[in-house]
Every structure is written in C-alpha cells, then in structure tokens.
Amino acid sequence: MNAPREKSQPRWTRRKDARPEEIIAAALELFVERGYASTRLDDVAARAGVSKGTLYLYFENKEDLFKAVVRGNVLPVLQHGELLVENFSGSSADLVRQLVLGWWELTGSTKVAGIPKLIIAEAGNFPDLARFYHDEVILRALSMFRRVLRRGVEAGEFREVGVDNLVHVALAPLVMLAVWRHSFACCSREQPEPENYLESYLDMLLHSLRNPQPTEKKHARKKK
Amino acid sequence: MNAPREKSQPRWTRRKDARPEEIIAAALELFVERGYASTRLDDVAARAGVSKGTLYLYFENKEDLFKAVVRGNVLPVLQHGELLVENFSGSSADLVRQLVLGWWELTGSTKVAGIPKLIIAEAGNFPDLARFYHDEVILRALSMFRRVLRRGVEAGEFREVGVDNLVHVALAPLVMLAVWRHSFACCSREQPEPENYLESYLDMLLHSLRNPQPTEKKHARKKK
Amino acid sequence: MNAPREKSQPRWTRRKDARPEEIIAAALELFVERGYASTRLDDVAARAGVSKGTLYLYFENKEDLFKAVVRGNVLPVLQHGELLVENFSGSSADLVRQLVLGWWELTGSTKVAGIPKLIIAEAGNFPDLARFYHDEVILRALSMFRRVLRRGVEAGEFREVGVDNLVHVALAPLVMLAVWRHSFACCSREQPEPENYLESYLDMLLHSLRNPQPTEKKHARKKK
Amino acid sequence: MNAPREKSQPRWTRRKDARPEEIIAAALELFVERGYASTRLDDVAARAGVSKGTLYLYFENKEDLFKAVVRGNVLPVLQHGELLVENFSGSSADLVRQLVLGWWELTGSTKVAGIPKLIIAEAGNFPDLARFYHDEVILRALSMFRRVLRRGVEAGEFREVGVDNLVHVALAPLVMLAVWRHSFACCSREQPEPENYLESYLDMLLHSLRNPQPTEKKHARKKK
DNA sequence: TATGAATGAGGATTCATTCAT
DNA sequence: TATGAATGAATCCTCATTCAT
Numbered sequence: 001m002n003a004p005r006e007k008s009q010p011r012w013t014r015r016k017d018a019r020p021e022e023i024i025a026a027a028l029e030l031f032v033e034r035g036y037a038s039t040r041l042d043d044v045a046a047r048a049g050v051s052k053g054t055l056y057l058y059f060e061n062k063e064d065l066f067k068a069v070v071r072g073n074v075l076p077v078l079q080h081g082e083l084l085v086e087n088f089s090g091s092s093a094d095l096v097r098q099l100v101l102g103w104w105e106l107t108g109s110t111k112v113a114g115i116p117k118l119i120i121a122e123a124g125n126f127p128d129l130a131r132f133y134h135d136e137v138i139l140r141a142l143s144m145f146r147r148v149l150r151r152g153v154e155a156g157e158f159r160e161v162g163v164d165n166l167v168h169v170a171l172a173p174l175v176m177l178a179v180w181r182h183s184f185a186c187c188s189r190e191q192p193e194p195e196n197y198l199e200s201y202l203d204m205l206l207h208s209l210r211n212p213q214p215t216e217k218k219h220a221r222k223k224k
Numbered sequence: 225m226n227a228p229r230e231k232s233q234p235r236w237t238r239r240k241d242a243r244p245e246e247i248i249a250a251a252l253e254l255f256v257e258r259g260y261a262s263t264r265l266d267d268v269a270a271r272a273g274v275s276k277g278t279l280y281l282y283f284e285n286k287e288d289l290f291k292a293v294v295r296g297n298v299l300p301v302l303q304h305g306e307l308l309v310e311n312f313s314g315s316s317a318d319l320v321r322q323l324v325l326g327w328w329e330l331t332g333s334t335k336v337a338g339i340p341k342l343i344i345a346e347a348g349n350f351p352d353l354a355r356f357y358h359d360e361v362i363l364r365a366l367s368m369f370r371r372v373l374r375r376g377v378e379a380g381e382f383r384e385v386g387v388d389n390l391v392h393v394a395l396a397p398l399v400m401l402a403v404w405r406h407s408f409a410c411c412s413r414e415q416p417e418p419e420n421y422l423e424s425y426l427d428m429l430l431h432s433l434r435n436p437q438p439t440e441k442k443h444a445r446k447k448k
Numbered sequence: 449m450n451a452p453r454e455k456s457q458p459r460w461t462r463r464k465d466a467r468p469e470e471i472i473a474a475a476l477e478l479f480v481e482r483g484y485a486s487t488r489l490d491d492v493a494a495r496a497g498v499s500k501g502t503l504y505l506y507f508e509n510k511e512d513l514f515k516a517v518v519r520g521n522v523l524p525v526l527q528h529g530e531l532l533v534e535n536f537s538g539s540s541a542d543l544v545r546q547l548v549l550g551w552w553e554l555t556g557s558t559k560v561a562g563i564p565k566l567i568i569a570e571a572g573n574f575p576d577l578a579r580f581y582h583d584e585v586i587l588r589a590l591s592m593f594r595r596v597l598r599r600g601v602e603a604g605e606f607r608e609v610g611v612d613n614l615v616h617v618a619l620a621p622l623v624m625l626a627v628w629r630h631s632f633a634c635c636s637r638e639q640p641e642p643e644n645y646l647e648s649y650l651d652m653l654l655h656s657l658r659n660p661q662p663t664e665k666k667h668a669r670k671k672k
Numbered sequence: 673m674n675a676p677r678e679k680s681q682p683r684w685t686r687r688k689d690a691r692p693e694e695i696i697a698a699a700l701e702l703f704v705e706r707g708y709a710s711t712r713l714d715d716v717a718a719r720a721g722v723s724k725g726t727l728y729l730y731f732e733n734k735e736d737l738f739k740a741v742v743r744g745n746v747l748p749v750l751q752h753g754e755l756l757v758e759n760f761s762g763s764s765a766d767l768v769r770q771l772v773l774g775w776w777e778l779t780g781s782t783k784v785a786g787i788p789k790l791i792i793a794e795a796g797n798f799p800d801l802a803r804f805y806h807d808e809v810i811l812r813a814l815s816m817f818r819r820v821l822r823r824g825v826e827a828g829e830f831r832e833v834g835v836d837n838l839v840h841v842a843l844a845p846l847v848m849l850a851v852w853r854h855s856f857a858c859c860s861r862e863q864p865e866p867e868n869y870l871e872s873y874l875d876m877l878l879h880s881l882r883n884p885q886p887t888e889k890k891h892a893r894k895k896k
Numbered sequence: 897t898a899t900g901a902a903t904g905a906g907g908a909t910t911c912a913t914t915c916a917t
Numbered sequence: 918t919a920t921g922a923a924t925g926a927a928t929c930c931t932c933a934t935t936c937a938t
Binding site (some may be wrong): 011014041056062 | 927928930932937938
Binding site (some may be wrong): 033034035036037038117119120121122123124125127130131134135138161162164165166168169170172173175176177179182183184186187191192196197199200201203204205207208 | 257258259260261262341343344345346347348349351354355358359362385386388389390392393394396397399400401403406407408410411415416420421423424425427428429431432
C-alpha cells in the first residue's frame, strides 16, 4: 500500500513534523484501549513506528504525552459544534438533532470517543489535566448546549425548564454513549446500536422539552 | 502457648471473619480514589490495619481483591431496588421517583458510587470482571427499569415508547452522576448539587414519558 | 567458615538490623573504586549479598545511599583524633606524630580513606553533602589541628606562625595521601610507601615549626 | 539559493582548524564543573556552539574527548616551569617561590586547575589516561621539583633532606589548592585566599628546608 | 563538513508477590 | 493465622552514538 521503498531502505528517516502527530495517534489508541497505567511507552513507540527514545524528543514524559493526547484531540470536536450552533437557522429541535448526530458521526467510530473514559478514570491522578478538561471542554460543551436550549425556550418551541440544571442531565447520555463504547464494547451484545440509542435519546429529550402551548414568543421564529 | 487472654475478652473483638470485609472496605476506598493500577497493596493493607502479607491470606492477588471489591459492593444496591419494584403499589411515576432517589440516598455519599467509574476504566483490562458486571449488574438494572417503564405504559400512565432502547438512555444520567462525583468532584463547582441534578433528571424523564391521553385503562393493548 | 547452613538453605533470611551496615560497606567499596556515577546499584546489591529491591528498603535512592556512606564512615575517624588531642600530655611534636600516624593506621588501609576522593569528585553535584562534609569534617579537622599547633606555640615548642593559614597547608599532604591511594594506586610504583611519605611529611612539618629559641616558658605571651 | 553573503566576509571567521580547540575548551569547563559522567555531550556541543554530531567529526567518542581535554591542557603548564628551572640563576628559595607563584598565576583562575580533580576522580575508570597523566605530568613535575630541591641542597642553601620522598609531600599542598578550588569553592568561606595559602605554604616549605649551617658547599654560588 | 533526528542499550526505581519467622 | 523483610520482573527514562539529510 505504501510507496515501495528504495532497495536499501534506511534504518529510519527523518520526519520531524509528522512524528508528534503519529505518536499522539498511537498513544491515543493505546491509552483508550488499556488506560493510562497499563499502556507501556514501548508499545506506544512500536505502534507509532518509532523507537522508545524518539518519544522523548517530543514529549517530556509519559504524563506529558498523556496530556498532549487529550489536548490534541478534544478541541476540534467542540469547534465543530459551536460553529453549527452559531450559524444554524432552523428549529431548535433540528439543531439539537444535528448537533447530536453530527457529533457522533464525527467521533463515534473514532478512538477520540474514548477520551471521556480516560479523563473519568484518571481525573483524580492528574488534577491539572482534569481542570483543563473541565474548563475547556466540559464547561464549553455545557455552555453550548445551554445556548441551544435557551434558544428553543425563547422561541417558545421548548417549554420553560431550568436550563442550567437540565444541560447536565441532557449531556449525560451522550457522554455515556462514548464511554460505553470503550469499556463494555466487548461484552455488550444487548446494547442497542448507537443509532437506536441516539434516536431514543433525541426522542426522550425533545419530548420532554416540547412546549404544550407553543405560543410563539418573541420575534424568534427563524423558521426555515 | 499463647499469652493468656484477658478473662473477659470483649465479644465484639475483631472476629477473624471480619477481616476480609475490612480489607475490601479499605480497598474499595483506594481503588475508587486512585484507580486500580495506582493503588498499592501496601496502602490497602495500611488502611485496613493489617500487614501486606495478610492480604494474601484472603485474596489470591491484586486482581482477585479487585474483583471481590466489585462483587461485594454491587448486589445489595440492586436488591434494594428490585424489592421496591416488586412491592410497589403507587403510580409508576412515583415508583421511578422513589427508585432513583432511594438509590442515591443509599449509595450517593458512599464510595460504592465510585464502582461504575472503576468498571468503566478497567473493563478492558479485566474482561471477565466486565462480563460479570455487565451480566449481573447492568442487565439486571436494565431489566428492573424496563419492568418499571412497562408497568407505566401498560397502565396508560406513560405513553408508548420503545422501552428496550429507552432504558439505556434513561439510566445513563444516573450512572453519570455516580461517575462524576468520583472524577471531577474536585474541580467542579459549577456542577449542580445531586439533589437538583436528580430533580431535573426526573422532571425530564417523567415529562418525556407522560401520556398526553392518559385515558387508557390498565391491562391494555400491548400493541406491537 | 560460616556456620554450615541447614540442608535446604532458605532463599533468604531476615536480618533487618545487619542489612544497612552491610549495604553501606558494599557501597563504600564500589563508590570508592568507581566513583558515584559508574557504580551500579545492581553491583552494590550483589556485593552486599542482597537483591536490588532490598536497597530501597533502607535507602530512598542512590543519592541517599551515597550520603549514608559518607556520613556513616566519617565521624569515627575524627572522634579518635579529638580524643587523643584532649588527653595528650607529651610534647606537641609527639602529639602531631601520634595524630598523623594513628590516623593512617586507622584508616590508611581502609576504603574509608577513599571518601575524600569521592567528596572532591562529587562536591559540585551534591552541594548539601559538600556542605555537610565541609562543616562536620573539614572544619572540625582544621579546628583540631589548629588547637594542636597553638598548643605547641604557646608552650614555646613551636615558633610563632600564622596558625590559621598554616593548618590548611599542613593538612593538605594528608588528604593527598588518602586521595592518591585511591586514584593512582594502580600505576604509581614510584610513589613512596605511605610510611616513608608520612615520615617525610612529619620531618618537613616539624622542622618548619621548630622554634630556634625554645627558651620560652609555658602559658606565655600571646603576642599580637 | 542562500541569502547572498556580505561581500567582505571577515577573514578571521571561525577557521575550521579552530573547532577542536573550541570543543576542548567547552568540554574542559563542563568536565571540571560536573565531572566526567555528569557531563552530557549535548551540553558540550551547545557550549562549543556546534551540533552534537560535530563532536564526532573530531573525537571518536566521549572518552576520547576526555583524554584530549586532559592532554591538551596539561603540558603547557609544565613547560613553563621547566623553562624557568632551566634558566634560573637566583637562589633556590627564590626559584621555588617563582615556580609556585608563577604556576598559580598562570592557571589558578583557569579551569585548567580543575584537571587534577578530574584525574583523581576518574583515574580508576580510565587506567590508560591515568598512566599517561602519571607518567607525563606527575613524574615530570616531581622530577622538576626534585631538581630544584637538589639544586638548593647542593648549593648548601637547603639542609640535607631525603629529596625523593620530600617532593611528593612538597607538591601535595599545591595539588590540593587546585583541587579545592573546584570542589568546595562554593561552601568554603573559611578557606584562606590562595595568596595567603601559598604564602603560608612557602613559609612552611622554605623554613623546613633552611640549612642551619649554610656552609657554602661546592662551587655552587650562583648568587644574583 | 555539519546537522540534529533517531536509535537502543543501560540503569534507577517501583511494587506485586513470596516466604522465613 | 499474621507479619514484613526480601525478591526481581517490569517499566520509565537518559544519553552516547549513528546516520539520513
């Protein structure tokens, strides 16, 4: 599949720019599969196709690599969502749907979806990473979702709910879906397919939000 | 041969049968706080007030102790719920409420609530433990909750929903609550109090289940 | 030579009290032979007849062991000298002679004599150890020697000399003797035997101290 | 392809012949500061302003560089002394004085004075270097000093002493002065200034050598 | 000639497990 | 049964050395 190497393939080639990403990718896979402590740097190096020492050219130590894995794989997902929220002009229910389904489409099949599991498992051991994740990911995600819910409420599309508390509840099933895939994936045959799970989730959430008297409030009818 | 014991040895002196329980209790705390790999048996022994060697009198090895911790702290919770479901005679909404609030009251402030976090983190490394937990805890919990939802639907109290998929979604926020407390507890000041979270959760769930035409009678149509 | 072991000799025996000393002795030998960095803890353990892990039962790490080696082998030598000075009643020249020859007899054939070499080599890398050695060994030795010289001067046995500066000079050849033995021992065939070296040293020192007009009486003039 | 160089590139640009010298100078500093093992070639390269690979263009390996450092910084000092001895026409006491003070003036403030410390520390690990240093430096220095002492004795200026043994003793304080500066420099505030130390040294040495009956022997009165 | 990315052997350290007491 | 000293395999990390560029 690769371009065929020259006859005398060198022991190694220099690819300074590519290496960090490759290492992070390899580390992500292994951290997600085995957890932080059970992941040997030897294995990370092997999977990245480099030697053990090379890791230390780009990362100070195991912890530093771990943090790089988290930091490097976490923001893109959010940005995608925030962009969508910013520019969406349909109904809020549709926005929720697209947000949720798009998120899963983007990361569901990826190891990136295993990061929440990692964070949950290691938050206690890496307090500053926990704080980073909490502030830069969780709070932002909550904030984004909160805005979406408010949008629906203000438009009279959703009933009046305590948005601040609800967002936590509403996001939980999504996090769990990601977590689940990377812990019980093996032995859960009973688990519904993610698509069904998400459908059920959206059904539940939107039902619970539906305004029984959708008196058009405000001027906020950005109907498509 | 031994030094003669005091004549009136207190009846409640540490019975030798209590040892395993004490060890398990100590191990539970540490596993939940630090995770499996970061927990040293030295520390478990110290917290249990025994010597390191003693652990091996009761447990084959660290993994065995880990499994004992999980197995020993997981069934009581379920049984409580199942008993409640079996004997409840009020409305299904009330049953849901009591189930959820009772569960949290029972375990919320306990380290037991940290077990899901542990399982999530280590499922990949201990497949048989994962299977045990999945079969004996998750499936039973799902089954129990499913029965409750069916009860409501059949009574016409809840609308017709795809119960089999919904239970997964419906349980997720509860698991997340338990998980959260033992990972981001430290740095989340924004997190709502569990009571508010659960209230919001019940509000959402029950709203989404409410039957808009609750005229139907009991023992009614199990429509496909 | 040892007591014959039982037929089935145990893999190890427990000798908590003896171990630290044995380890320090083994470490002293190797540190002196090879220097700090070139000494592998594996080798220390092997020479002490214990396993690698055992070292860490008694010492925090390599540096800690190093410091223990220095601290544990340094004070006895001084104490011996100080005791002698305190109680000596002969001429000051004889005191100097006994001090010097006794010191060498005590430590000359020992690895302890290699400690100055170690300290000299590693002072820069272990500043706190250097300070300890400086304060607790060097300053005390200087102080002791200074007292001896003053004793001779005040008795009119030695000429008036700038004692404070002289002690440094006077001790140097002794330190060098110890250092030499553990660096150029191998290749120096030309080196005089320690006995001859010390004889020459004493001859030089005492000659240079001899008072040309030794008529003065005791408890005499502390001329400025 | 490169940016065009300035038209008049300075003639005294770093000649390639200078490279080894610069590397040796950088290595000398670091070896003296930290010792052989604790000196990283990375740091040597950095201080020399070259890349790590460049070291290997000029030196086979770390050991080779170490030897070059020693060999390259050791002979000049001797030669200066030998020249002085050869041509000196004053009294032997003056010769001793000039030799000693000149030596310190020449190297005292230099890292070169740290080489004895290095050799002492590493002699055991580099036997051939030790032999080289012993034969080419120590023996030569002893020989030179021995000639000076003989000169004084033969001239009747110094008393009859066992010169062969004395030289070792007599050189020791000088070596120690050099060694000291590069180990306890930091924490020795009590240490006398080198000038005072040397004055005291010369006072002691020359006092001990003074001939009480300076019967002019031989024809050897090269008085100034 | 010069560079510095890549290598990998080597060593310090940890900790689950064993076993003499 | 209980102890905790002793073990040694496992793993992180360093740094001298190599080599593609």
